[in-house]
Amino acid sequence: MMEIRFHGRGGQGAVTAAELMAQAAILDGKYAQAFPNFGPERRGAPVTAFLRVSDQPIYLREKIESPDTVVVLDPTLIDLVNVADGLKPGGMLVMNLAASGRGALAKYGDQFQVAVVDASRIAVETIGIPVTNTAILGSLIKACGITSLKTMEGPMERRFGRLAAKNLLALQRAFEETEVLAAPAAPSPADAPVVQEPCTYAELLQREALLVWDQLQIGCDIDRPGSTAAFHTGNWRSAGRPFIDRDKCISCGFCHVYCPDLAMNFTDDGAIEWDHRYCKGCGICAEECPKGAISMREESHEQ
Amino acid sequence: MSNRVGIEVSIAVAEAVGLCDVDVVAAYPITPQTHIVEHLADLVAEGKLNAEYIAVESEHSAISAVMGASATGGRAFTATASQGLALMHEILFAVSSLRLPVVMAVANRAVSAPINIWADLSDVMPQRDTGWVQLFAENGQEAYDLMVQAFRLAEDHRVLLPVMVNLDGFTLSHMIEPITMMERNEVRRFLPPIEPARLLDPDHPRSIGPFGAQDVYTEAKMQQEMALLRSQEVMEEIWQDFEAQFGRRYHAVESYRTGDAEVVLVTMGAVSETARAAVDEMRAQGIAVGLVRIRMWRPLPQEELRQALEGAKVVAVLDRMLTPGGTGGPVGEALRSIFYDAPVRPRIYEVVAGLGGREINRRTFKEIVRQALAGQEQVRQFTFLDVRCA
Numbered sequence: 001m002m003e004i005r006f007h008g009r010g011g012q013g014a015v016t017a018a019e020l021m022a023q024a025a026i027l028d029g030k031y032a033q034a035f036p037n038f039g040p041e042r043r044g045a046p047v048t049a050f051l052r053v054s055d056q057p058i059y060l061r062e063k064i065e066s067p068d069t070v071v072v073l074d075p076t077l078i079d080l081v082n083v084a085d086g087l088k089p090g091g092m093l094v095m096n097l098a099a100s101g102r103g104a105l106a107k108y109g110d111q112f113q114v115a116v117v118d119a120s121r122i123a124v125e126t127i128g129i130p131v132t133n134t135a136i137l138g139s140l141i142k143a144c145g146i147t148s149l150k151t152m153e154g155p156m157e158r159r160f161g162r163l164a165a166k167n168l169l170a171l172q173r174a175f176e177e178t179e180v181l182a183a184p185a186a187p188s189p190a191d192a193p194v195v196q197e198p199c200t201y202a203e204l205l206q207r208e209a210l211l212v213w214d215q216l217q218i219g220c221d222i223d224r225p226g227s228t229a230a231f232h233t234g235n236w237r238s239a240g241r242p243f244i245d246r247d248k249c250i251s252c253g254f255c256h257v258y259c260p261d262l263a264m265n266f267t268d269d270g271a272i273e274w275d276h277r278y279c280k281g282c283g284i285c286a287e288e289c290p291k292g293a294i295s296m297r298e299e300s301h302e303q
Numbered sequence: 304m305s306n307r308v309g310i311e312v313s314i315a316v317a318e319a320v321g322l323c324d325v326d327v328v329a330a331y332p333i334t335p336q337t338h339i340v341e342h343l344a345d346l347v348a349e350g351k352l353n354a355e356y357i358a359v360e361s362e363h364s365a366i367s368a369v370m371g372a373s374a375t376g377g378r379a380f381t382a383t384a385s386q387g388l389a390l391m392h393e394i395l396f397a398v399s400s401l402r403l404p405v406v407m408a409v410a411n412r413a414v415s416a417p418i419n420i421w422a423d424l425s426d427v428m429p430q431r432d433t434g435w436v437q438l439f440a441e442n443g444q445e446a447y448d449l450m451v452q453a454f455r456l457a458e459d460h461r462v463l464l465p466v467m468v469n470l471d472g473f474t475l476s477h478m479i480e481p482i483t484m485m486e487r488n489e490v491r492r493f494l495p496p497i498e499p500a501r502l503l504d505p506d507h508p509r510s511i512g513p514f515g516a517q518d519v520y521t522e523a524k525m526q527q528e529m530a531l532l533r534s535q536e537v538m539e540e541i542w543q544d545f546e547a548q549f550g551r552r553y554h555a556v557e558s559y560r561t562g563d564a565e566v567v568l569v570t571m572g573a574v575s576e577t578a579r580a581a582v583d584e585m586r587a588q589g590i591a592v593g594l595v596r597i598r599m600w601r602p603l604p605q606e607e608l609r610q611a612l613e614g615a616k617v618v619a620v621l622d623r624m625l626t627p628g629g630t631g632g633p634v635g636e637a638l639r640s641i642f643y644d645a646p647v648r649p650r651i652y653e654v655v656a657g658l659g660g661r662e663i664n665r666r667t668f669k670e671i672v673r674q675a676l677a678g679q680e681q682v683r684q685f686t687f688l689d690v691r692c693a
């Protein structure tokens with residue numbers, strides 16, 4: 001059995017990548033399982049997804065603690081989360097990284113195999129937007145096999161419809177352009193019959209729990225008013241932000257009322273002001289504005 | 304003796320709640336709870352009780368309203384029965400999880416269908432796992448006293464949990480019987496004004512009832528469970544104080560003539576008095592029979608029950624509710640669990656009887672004891688004692 005963990009950001013398609021690969025493996029006659037890390041759904045926040053592929057039926061319904069392979073869709077995650085956490089010694093890291101960013105690999109090179117590809121560039125050139133989840137699968141197939149480019153066609157066509165051709169092109173190009181870097185000899189699965197747990201059960205609990213039970217407030221209360229102010233939901237934004245057309249805006253305040261994160265607020269002189277710290281880019285304000293004064297556009301477009 | 308009056312138990316219960324200086328009562332009338340809340344409404348209307356009486360549109364709203372009142376630091380009470388308690392089910396979990404010291408009286412009644420307004424415990428038993436302290440009264444005096452004790456237990460900072468006081472519908476709630484009433488100043492001495500551990504206060508904002516994901520939910524449940532388990536010793540302490548002040552003594556589990564008993568009956572609620580009379584009659588005939596009565600059902604006083612029953616050859620349990628498709632009734636199941644690991648286990652003979660108000664009298668208990676002593680093997684884990692068969 002091969003266990004793979006995907007790292008991406010909410011909305012980048014890490015879960016879709018795991019699903020597509022699982023569907024292909026199942027078409028090949030194998031057993032496979034794909035699932036997200038079940039938690040609060042948040043666009044833009046770091047997320048993980050999991051994939052198991054096996055020749056035998058899979059009787060496990062737990063998160064993957066010690067993956068054989070880790071796939072990183074977004075190069076900015078390397079500084080945010082320990083993507084190699086629990087990765088088996090000699091395991092495979094499949095990374096989306098521009099040529100200029102290869103220095104980041106130094107810390108992984110002597111422990112793991114690394115497959116690297118500039119998936120963001122390939123995605124922009126083939127699909128037109130930097131969504132790397134299909135390109136990175138090409139790298140994964142190059143690095144680990146699992147399925148063939150041919151088998152991927154069916155699941156991709158079902159999933160993407162008329163956009164499938166572009167995505168298949170991204171897959172193909174990433175397969176061709178992926179470099180598998182010189183690596184330490186990987187222990188074959190047969191050499192490692194004993195499951196090595198990365199930490200003890202008690203350590204695992206310490207890692208997950210925020211507070212021990214008798215330190216919680218009565219009834220799990222939160223006694224710091226406005227503590228969510230420290231929680232910048234603006235980090236979740238990934239697909240555009242609202243732009244206000246001042247000539248159309250009548251200061252009715254609808255956007256202020258409807259915004260789920262209080263990211264549209266009145267200034268002292270009564271104008272509506274957008275707050276980048278909390279706007280998660282949901283687009284509700286644009287939908288609700290009675291004057292059509294709000295449009296959702298790419299961040300890079302300046303107002 | 305001057306305070307000893309003949310009074311309907313529901314009215315007495317309402318008077319006890321009034322003596323506790325409650326701030327908010329929210330209720331929806333349902334038989335057989337109606338007289339309790341009607342009388343509270345009267346007390347408020349007549350200016351005898353300085354409380355807010357909220358006439359809500361359903362039991363779901365009643366429990367929600369008292370939950371909110373309690374969160375703002377008020378002393379809050381509601382009462383219900385049967386389908387009304389079932390409708391509250393969802394909110395019962397929230398009240399206990401948010402650690403709000405609400406007190407509720409339940410006039411126990413069967414649940415539909417067929418539509419039946421009479422006593423059994425099939426309304427409260429499905430609420431067993433909602434995290435409330437659950438007490439069962441045997442007679443009017445006890446129902447009256449438990450109301451006052453319930454507020455003190457709920458509000459104790461070592462507990463901070465809601466308390467449910469159960470009284471059998473009609474056979475207890477609607478009885479006229481002698482009750483020694485307390486004075487307001489006596490009750491105030493026993494039950495100090497509520498001191499909320501925390502409250503919704505605009506000047507000191509806090510969130511009560513926030514989101515709690517996988518990383519904190521278990522810890523929250525552990526904290527709640529420790530408080531519920533702790534409530535038993537706090538209750539014992541309260542019962543000692545109550546005895547010192549009022550002279551009446553209560554325990555979580557009560558034993559009657561169990562010393563040399565070969566068979567011990569186990570009961571809950573108002574049928575226990577009848578069981579005691581039956582025990583006396585059987586003793587007079589030379590049958591070595593005793594009675595153990597469960598007053599505190601949650602938290603379950605496991606050690607006390609084990610000690611009370613360990614000498615018996617046969618434990619004869621009366622369950623007034625069936626756990627459909629399961630292994631009997633809730634009390635029988637609990638006792639089997641308690642004794643599973645014991646070195647010496649009594650035989651447990653369980654009957655389900657008295658559903659939907661079907662009469663339970665001395666002959667019922669004599670028949671249970673007869674069957675239990677006859678060594679009759681139970682085909683299932685329980686017997687329907689009083690069902691008509693062809």
Ligand code: SF4
Binds near residue numbers: 290
């Ligand atoms: S809803 Fe539209 S018109 Fe109203 S304040 Fe917001 S931007 Fe202006």
Ligand code: SF4
Binds near residue numbers: 241264283
């Ligand atoms: S897109 Fe609009 S409604 Fe959504 S979070 Fe941003 S400002 Fe608020």
